[in-house]
Amino acid sequence: MKKIRVVLAGNPNVGKTSLLNHLCGTALTIGNFPGVTVEKKEGRTIFQGYEIEFVDIPGIYTLEFYTSLDEKVAVDYLKQGDYDLILNVVESPKLERDLYLTLQLAQLKKPMVIALNMADEAEALGIKIDEARLSEILKVPVVKTVGRTGKGTNELLEAILSSHEKNLVHTLSRIPVQVVSGAEPLNFDYASLAQGLAKEVLRKRLINQRNISDFLDNLLLHPIFGIFFLFLIYYIVFKTVFDLSSPLVDFLDGFFSDFLGKGLSFLLSRSGLPDFLVHFFGSAVIGGVGTVLTFVPTVFLMFLFVTLLETSGYLPRVAFLMDRFTHRIGLHGHSIIPLLLGFGCNVPAILALRVLPDPKDRLIVMAMIPFMSCSARLVVFSFFTSLFFQNPVLIVFCLYMLGIFVAVLTGLILQKTLYKKELSHFVMDLPPYRLPSGKMLFRIVWLHLKSFLFRAGTIIFAISVVIWLLLNLPLGEKNLENTYAARVGKAISYIFAPLGLDDWRIGTSLIPAFLAREAIISTLGVIVEEEKEEKVEAFDWKSKAQEQGRRFVEALKKGLISLITPYPTFFSNEDKEEEEKQTIKERIKGLFQPPQALSFLVFILIYMSCMATLATIWKEAGKSYALLYFFYSLFLAYILSALTYQFSRIILT
Known part of the structure; x- marks a missing residue:
């Protein structure tokens, strides 16, 4: 069977991954580029006798320079990678901005297909794109798509086959310098050309x-x-x-x-x-x-x-909103995204730090992420708070806030001591609010849930x-x-005695x-x-x-x-006592008193989240940094847990 290797290239947040999900279904694999920890999504599909392999690289704005490891790997792959065709995914409502990269990709001497993604959002905004005219000018197939629903994916596959079979390679002769490895600095204004091209193919109606x-x-x-x-x-x-x-x-x-x-x-x-x-x-x-x-x-x-907040466009706005606060510890708003990802799992959150251009920023945020309560901690929190506290949601919320406070304090200490740096500023392109399709939403959730079930089974x-x-x-x-x-x-019980955990x-x-x-x-x-x-x-x-x-x-x-009650009255201890069933939960409850349970949860929250997190820090920042952080978190967890036990024993008993 004939094979075609296609690389998906485009600006960040243009919907490449959503489109890839519809192109390949569930046949996706996630790995790293050789020699680095930059994530690479790959998928494959069979279409009209061809096996089409897709590679989704990190989003970039230009081939001229890069500011992070993610962008460097993406640019290097486009210039030197082994692939047959470029699928340039463009955000239709922001066509002029995205054409800047499109014009540079056209100089790579590779067949190319353009996907005008989010076509439905452009129409809702009164934007009409003449894709036939755009195709005529650039001499490449142009297809309107909706990554959220999968609309246009079949037409896209047909365009990929057509472009590959005809080996359509066109460069813009009006651009004197090609953007290839080893080229001289650009002397052509791509921005002006993108602006002129957008005016040629865009039609907007006034929406007041x-x-x-x-x-x-x-x-x-x-x-x-x-x-x-x-x-x-x-x-x-x-x-x-x-x-x-x-x-x-x-x-x-x-x-x-x-x-x-x-x-x-x-x-x-x-x-x-x-x-x-x-x-x-x-x-x-x-x-x-x-x-x-x-x-x-x-x-x-x-x-x-969490997936709904990520895909709806709210999380980037949290980064923008929190920028003025993160500046106080020497970070900019982009640092918030990896921290928020830490609420799902600390490991991918640490790997996401590669998008930060400043190495000092990466090390500071790396020390903060393990204090974010991951889903595994949530399981433990919900288990114990449901047994011992009248309003467990309030206790869990406070534990999350404590983790955030310790993370911020850690970042502030590092910024003032080991990693002093000048304040940096950033520009963020906020995506529009989107309601993800139910199919896409549950597919992503299933991937996370499958990981949890795999951990339970192994x-x-x-x-x-x-x-x-x-x-x-x-x-x-x-x-x-x-x-x-x-x-x-x-043998170790005496160590935990000051924490009330001597059983x-x-x-x-x-x-x-x-x-x-x-x-x-x-x-x-x-x-x-x-x-x-x-x-x-x-x-x-x-x-x-x-x-x-x-x-x-x-x-x-x-x-x-309980859901329609405006205040949290669930998990009533009285209800628990009425049941009188010696389930596993009830027998575990007999091992603790409320002060011990609270001390236990604080210790679980603060000390190094898991071996996988430590191994990731070790790989990303080195042995010395990983060991230093491990003992720091262990010491901090011990002190805070002991204080929690002593104070809660006074309050709760």
Whole structure:
């Protein structure tokens, strides 16, 4: 089968990735360019007997220079990379700006196709582009597309085949200097040519009324109201996530403990399997992995809202809004984007720092990102706050704010000591507000959720198996206090005594937490399952399934009622006490008092988020920086956790 390798090139935020998703469906892979950590998205599709490979490179504004590693890699790839055709993605409402790059790409002696993306937004703004005239002037195929919905993708594929088969290569003879590797400095005004070309193909009708984007910007970018709406939006996100997910989490907890766990034990015991295998599935699988999986609703909803904020165009506005605050620690607003990405996962957030042109900025923000509460921490936060506090959303919100405060303090210290620098300014091109298509939104959320499920099925499962083994060794030991796990926990318990965490079971859970934060819950789940008196009882699948169905409907009702309540009254401790069900969650609750739980959460928040984050910092900034940061975060976590325990013991008891 014949192959065509196509590179997607264009300005940042023109919808290249959205277009690529529709061109390739789910057949996307994400990797790095050779020798660097710059992300490269690749996909492939079969069309009319051709296998078309797509490479999505970072967005750039020009081939003349670069200001970041991302841009350097993209420019180098366009000039020297191995590809057959350029797919130049242009933002239709900003045609004149994007034509500046288009004219430079035309000089690379490669076949090219232009995708006039966001054509629907241009029409809504009264902008009409004569694509036939543009194609006639540039001598390349031009296709109108809508990356959000996939409109125009088939026409785009046909244009790619046509351009490749005809090997259409045209350069603009009026431009005397070609923009290729080793060329002399440009002596032609691309901006003037782009302006003239835009006038030739653009038709605009006058629209007098202010559009909704202007109205929203006046509110969301206001120096005072904008901050208010920022906190309001994130509070609403937290409240919605917790209100809708918490009853479902409780349902899943009971489902795994009372239904799946007992039912599986009953089946396995009747199948003739050895007792230790029955015990293994009940403790390690259900107690460990099952407990983590109860938080799928929380993780799903959080990623849903984070993705919605990213794709709607709001996050770039947060960067613009916060610029005056970040200037006080020597950073500009662009630094906000990686920090916000840290709320999803710290690792890609650190990798996103390559877009920052200043190396000092990258190191400062790199030290701040691990204090952003990632989705794994959210799982732990929601688990413990639901057990111990009347209004857990408020506690979780305060934990997030504490993380932000520590991050800002860290950035300020670094800027004033190790990385002194002059204030820098930046210009940001704000994308229009967009409502992403449901298909695209859930595809992105599924990728995140799949990663969480993969961790539960691999890392968390492996940790659960190791903990289970340590809780059952030496062989024949019946007293849990004498097992290897207990010995390790007791050996380090004195270290955590000032934090109120001197129980060996709690200390043991902190060890695998460095591999993955969710391992805290799985470890404690395995421990309390081991402590439970083992009884395999007869199991009526039909009646138990009917009971689970009733519980599921009741969970949905509770979530909807809590959602429409203007204040957070969910997760009532009184309701918990009425249930009197010894689920895994309730047994874990017996290990802590509220001051201990709060101290525990602060420690989890502050110290190095996970091994993957440390490894990424090590790779990006070197061994010395990574180790320095690790011990700094550990020391800070210990001090803040100890203070939290001492003060909360006075307040909460």
